[in-house]
Amino acid sequence: MSFSLGIIGLPNVGKSTLFKALTQQEVDISNYPFCTIDPNVGIVRVPDQRLKILSEIIKPEKTTPTIIEFVDIAGLVKGAHKGEGLGNQFLAHIREVDAIIHVIRSFTDKDIKHVEDSININRDIEIINTELIMKDLETIEKHKKKLEKEIKANNKQAIKENEILQETEKQLNNYEFITLDEKQKQTIKHLNLLTIKPMIYLINSKGEDHELQALKTLPENTIPLDLKLELEYSELTLEEQQELKIKQRLDVLIKTSYKLLNLISFYTIKGGTETRAWTAQQNTLAPQAGGIVHTDFETKFIRAQVINYKELIDAKSWNEAKNKGLIKTQGKSYQVKDGDIIEFKI
Ligand SMILES: Nc1nc2c(ncn2[C@@H]2O[C@H](COP(=O)(O)OP(=O)(O)OP(=O)(O)O)[C@@H](O)[C@H]2O)c(=O)[nH]1
Numbered sequence: 001m002s003f004s005l006g007i008i009g010l011p012n013v014g015k016s017t018l019f020k021a022l023t024q025q026e027v028d029i030s031n032y033p034f035c036t037i038d039p040n041v042g043i044v045r046v047p048d049q050r051l052k053i054l055s056e057i058i059k060p061e062k063t064t065p066t067i068i069e070f071v072d073i074a075g076l077v078k079g080a081h082k083g084e085g086l087g088n089q090f091l092a093h094i095r096e097v098d099a100i101i102h103v104i105r106s107f108t109d110k111d112i113k114h115v116e117d118s119i120n121i122n123r124d125i126e127i128i129n130t131e132l133i134m135k136d137l138e139t140i141e142k143h144k145k146k147l148e149k150e151i152k153a154n155n156k157q158a159i160k161e162n163e164i165l166q167e168t169e170k171q172l173n174n175y176e177f178i179t180l181d182e183k184q185k186q187t188i189k190h191l192n193l194l195t196i197k198p199m200i201y202l203i204n205s206k207g208e209d210h211e212l213q214a215l216k217t218l219p220e221n222t223i224p225l226d227l228k229l230e231l232e233y234s235e236l237t238l239e240e241q242q243e244l245k246i247k248q249r250l251d252v253l254i255k256t257s258y259k260l261l262n263l264i265s266f267y268t269i270k271g272g273t274e275t276r277a278w279t280a281q282q283n284t285l286a287p288q289a290g291g292i293v294h295t296d297f298e299t300k301f302i303r304a305q306v307i308n309y310k311e312l313i314d315a316k317s318w319n320e321a322k323n324k325g326l327i328k329t330q331g332k333s334y335q336v337k338d339g340d341i342i343e344f345k346i
Pocket residue numbers: 009010011012013014015016017018028029030031032033034035036037074075076107108109112204205226227228229
């Protein structure tokens with residue numbers, strides 16, 4: 001199971017261009033709105049310097065980087081939650097991803113149609129976010145109806161859920177995304193609300209931005225990137241890139257996504273045969289991290305042997321680390337840390 005990022009935004013803003021640059025998959029990026037209908041799914045290796053160094057120490061037969069899945073979703077328009085454009089179905093695709101990259105067009109090109117006929121970052125963000133919010137409000141409303149009977153029967157879980165949903169509704173009605181603590185989030189997780197997912201804003205711009213002012217008002221999780229240029233770069237070989245002194249910024253996007261989405265990497269070494277990186281969300285407990293590697297590691301979890309990357313590097317070898325007692329036994333409540341090397345015991 002890999003972590004998945006959904007690429008969303010208005011039609012014709014560069015979503016598939018980003019997807020193609022990231023995954024090198026042949027997808028249709030023709031110049032017309034709603035070019036993408038069925039979502040494109042692709043995987044991307046996460047660049048990881050630590051994995052390289054770990055492999056030099058462990059010398060496994062095989063080294064496998066962690067991957068992130070990207071899903072290129074059809075364009076959304078005003079009224080999508082009521083079925084406008086390609087509508088509801090696509091909001092359903094967003095439900096399935098773990099986090100969202102929201103692409104906003106800032107490049108000017110009179111040949112590329114903008115569904116709202118002009119460039120306006122803040123307006124476009126609002127259109128998309130409003131659709132997500134409206135859809136969530138609808139989901140909550142429906143679910144609250146379902147809870148009514150159970151609340152009458154004094155079902156504690158239903159009462160708790162209802163309270164959280166009321167709070168959530170208040171936030172959404174104020175045009176705020178949902179902010180809840182971890183426990184509350186878990187309670188309503190089954191609803192798969194859209195605005196609870198972490199989101200990154202990607203401004204598709206040339207850098208010579210005529211809307212710098214607008215950019216300043218955006219949240220810190222905003223990345224400006226020239227997607228057309230990134231796609232051209234991604235089609236060059238590594239040698240060509242070096243020759244032309246080109247620095248692709250897609251790696252930055254992946255790394256920044258990691259940070260902004262509170263993702264961490266942990267590693268397994270499988271008795272020296274395969275050193276492999278994995279992606280988890282911060283605060284993931286050891287058994288759930290095990291579940292990312294193999295279902296059995298979660299359901300039959302007994303304990304984990306853990307050492308952090310830095311300690312292993314200092315010890316210089318696995319055996320040395322073991323002799324020094326640096327490999328620690330951890331139980332079910334251990335929160336996995338970025339850079340942990342873990343051996344799951346079942
Ligand atoms: N000038 C310019 N054109 C771009 C840029 N990014 C994308 N385009 C063009 O815009 C058009 C639409 O790009 P896509 O990536 O297909 O857009 P999309 O968001 O996937 O569109 P839909 O699938 O229809 O929702 C294509 O002709 C791209 O080449 C850019 O940064 N500058």
